[in-house]
Amino acid sequence: MRHAPLLAACLLAGLHAAQAATVQVTVLARDGKPLPDAVVVLEPAAGQPVPAxxxxxxxxxxxxxxxxxxxxxxxxxxxxxxxxxxxxxxxxxxxxxxxxxxxxxxxxxxxxxxxxxxxxxxxxxxxxxxxxxxxxxxxxxxxxxxxxxxPTPWAAKTSADGTATLPQVPEGAMQLRVWHPDQLVDQASVALQVQPVTTVNVPTLVQPRKARRVQSDSGSTY
Ligand SMILES: [Cu+2]
The missing domain is CATH 2.60.40.420 (Cupredoxins -  blue copper proteins)
Incomplete structure (x- = not known):
């Protein structure tokens, strides 16, 4: 009888470790519009092993x-x-x-x-x-x-609507890193608690190059 709660706890822990979540990330440009071609990467929180x-x-x-x-x-x-x-x-x-x-x-x-x-x-x-x-x-x-x-199995690039879906992510504490070819500075990584279905919006200061060019083109007509 004394062992029952412990056993239950072990079973729960085992189940928990086996759970795989889906993480959907939406990356936004400086102007709030969806940012395509951004790389999103999940890394386990500090101290956790990184599976190859x-x-x-x-x-x-x-x-x-x-x-x-x-x-x-x-x-x-x-x-x-x-x-x-x-x-x-x-x-x-x-x-x-x-x-x-x-x-x-x-x-x-x-x-x-x-x-x-x-x-x-x-x-x-x-x-x-x-x-x-x-x-x-x-x-x-x-x-x-x-x-x-x-560096991890959980990485993808955002599509035209600014979203990327990462399947088969273990639940728990993760760091979300975002990188974009046109970024001028590194983005700070975001702490994330991964649950069975996790959606997250990441605003950035990135202004994609094409948009910048359009801006300067229209600017030259002044
Ligand atoms: Cu060439």
Whole structure:
């Protein structure tokens, strides 16, 4: 009889650990509008173990002078294959945004232009370190892309409506981190108590580049 409450507590704890929640995040721009292409990452609270995510293989193409997808989110250890679909050369470079703007690259290679009927020239890079990687091209300054290397299995990018859904998240205390290619400063992470269905709105100070350009365009007509 004395052991019954303890047993019940253990069963409850076991059930609790097995629960997986769905976390829906809505990220908002500085003007309050939904912010697409924001990366949302959940990390366990301090002291909790971080389960490793299964690395994946993904392709980022260079086509019509653009990286496609413009932003990829992959777990640490994933492989990105860069494939040139244009008929002309590209010289792909990548590194953390601060390194790249200082002219230092973590990797770079030239990909010859695609020849009709042949496999597109490509090269593969393993993403060893968590964090954002900016992509560029030595030959075409307007080319810009990003790979966000996530430290946990719970990461995604927001769609056009500013939302991202993270499935299979364990319940409990988590830190929510938000990153955006156009952010000027790091966003503070948000403490989150994950429950079976968790929705959270994250306002940011990010003004996406496209919107800024529209603003300056209209500004020039004054
Ligand atoms: Cu190029």
């Amino acid at each position: 995510a299964q690395p994946i293989s993904q392709t980022v193409t260079q086509e019509k002078m653009q990286f496609d997808p413009m932003l990829s989110v992959v777990p640490v250890g994933s492989k990105i294959r860069f494939a040139n679909l244009d008929r002309w050369d590209h010289h792909v470079k990548g590194g953390t945004p601060s390194l790249l703007s200082a002219g230092t690259t973590a990797f770079e290679f030239r990909l010859a232009g695609r020849v009709q009927g042949q496999t597109p020239p490509s090269s593969e890079v393993t993403m060893e370190k968590a964090g954002p990687i900016q992509l560029g091209c030595h030959l075409h300054g307007s080319m810009r892309g990003f790979v966000y290397v996530a």
